[in-house]
Amino acid sequence: MSKPARPYADTAVSIDRSVAEVMAQLRTRNATGLQFTEEGNRSTLRFMWRSTSGAELCARFVVEVKPMKWRGRTTPTSKQIAEMYAQEKRRLFRVLVYFIKNLFEAVDGGLLSIEQALLPHLEAGGGQTLGELLVPRLHQLRAGPLARALGAPALEAADDA
Numbered sequence: 001m002s003k004p005a006r007p008y009a010d011t012a013v014s015i016d017r018s019v020a021e022v023m024a025q026l027r028t029r030n031a032t033g034l035q036f037t038e039e040g041n042r043s044t045l046r047f048m049w050r051s052t053s054g055a056e057l058c059a060r061f062v063v064e065v066k067p068m069k070w071r072g073r074t075t076p077t078s079k080q081i082a083e084m085y086a087q088e089k090r091r092l093f094r095v096l097v098y099f100i101k102n103l104f105e106a107v108d109g110g111l112l113s114i115e116q117a118l119l120p121h122l123e124a125g126g127g128q129t130l131g132e133l134l135v136p137r138l139h140q141l142r143a144g145p146l147a148r149a150l151g152a153p154a155l156e157a158a159d160d161a
Contacts, residue, residue, distance in 0.1 A: 006091065007091070007094075007095055007098075008090075008091045008094035008095060008098075009087075009091055011087075011090050011091055011094045012090070013090060013093075013094055014090065015089060015090055015093050018090070018093035018094055018096065018097050019036055019045075019093065021097045022045065022093075022096060022097055022100055023036070025097075025100055025101060025104060026047050026100075029049065029104065029114075030049055030050070031047040031048065031049045032047070032048050032049065033046070033047060033048040033058070034046075034047045035047070041064060041065040041066075041085075041089075042062060042063070042064045042065075043062070043063045043064075043089075043093075044060060044061070044062050044063075045060065045061045045062075045063075045096075046058060046059070046060045046123075047059055049114075051114070051115055052113065052114070052115070057115075057118070057122055058122065058123045059118045059121040059122055059123065059129075060121055060123055060129055061096060061100075061121055063089070063092045063093060063096055064092075065085060065088050065089050065092065068084055068085070068088060070084070103117045103118070104117075119131075120134075120135075
C-alpha cells in the first residue's frame with residue numbers, strides 16, 4: 001500500500017500569499033498585534049484578541065521546515081535542495097491557511113468556542129504555549145498530579161462486579 005500524498009504537496013502558492021490570507025482571516029476575527037517573524041527554517045505567527053470573558057489573550061503558531069530526505073538516486077545539487085526546502089515551506093504555509101480557516105469554521109458552526117479552538121496555541125506566562133506545556137505531560141492526566149493540579153476530581157477504580 002502506498003503512502004498518501006502530503007496535503008498541498010504540489011502547491012505553487014507563494015508564502016507571501018499564504019501569510020496574507022492568514023492575516024486577513026485573523027483581522028476579520030478582530031485579532032490585534034499581528035506579528036510574523038522568520039528565523040532560519042522557523043516562522044512564527046503571533047496574534048492577540050479579546051476573549052468573550054474580556055481577557056486579552058495571545059496565540060502562537062509555528063511553521064518549521066524539518067530536514068527532509070532526498071529521494072533521488074544521485075546526490076542532490078544545492079539548487080535541488082533549495083527547491084525542495086522552498087516547496088516544503090510553501091506546503092506547510094498552505095496547511096496553516098486551511099488549518100486556521102477550518103478552526104474558525106468549527107467556531108462559526110458552534111462546535112467550539114474560540115477559546116477552546118485556540119487553547120493549545122495560547123501562550124502561557126513563560127512564553128510557551130499551553131500545548132507545549134501540557135502535551136509532554138499527558139501521561140499524567142488520567143489520575144496523576146497534572147489532573148489534580150488542574151482541579152480534576154479523583155478517579156476511583158472501576159468496580160465492574
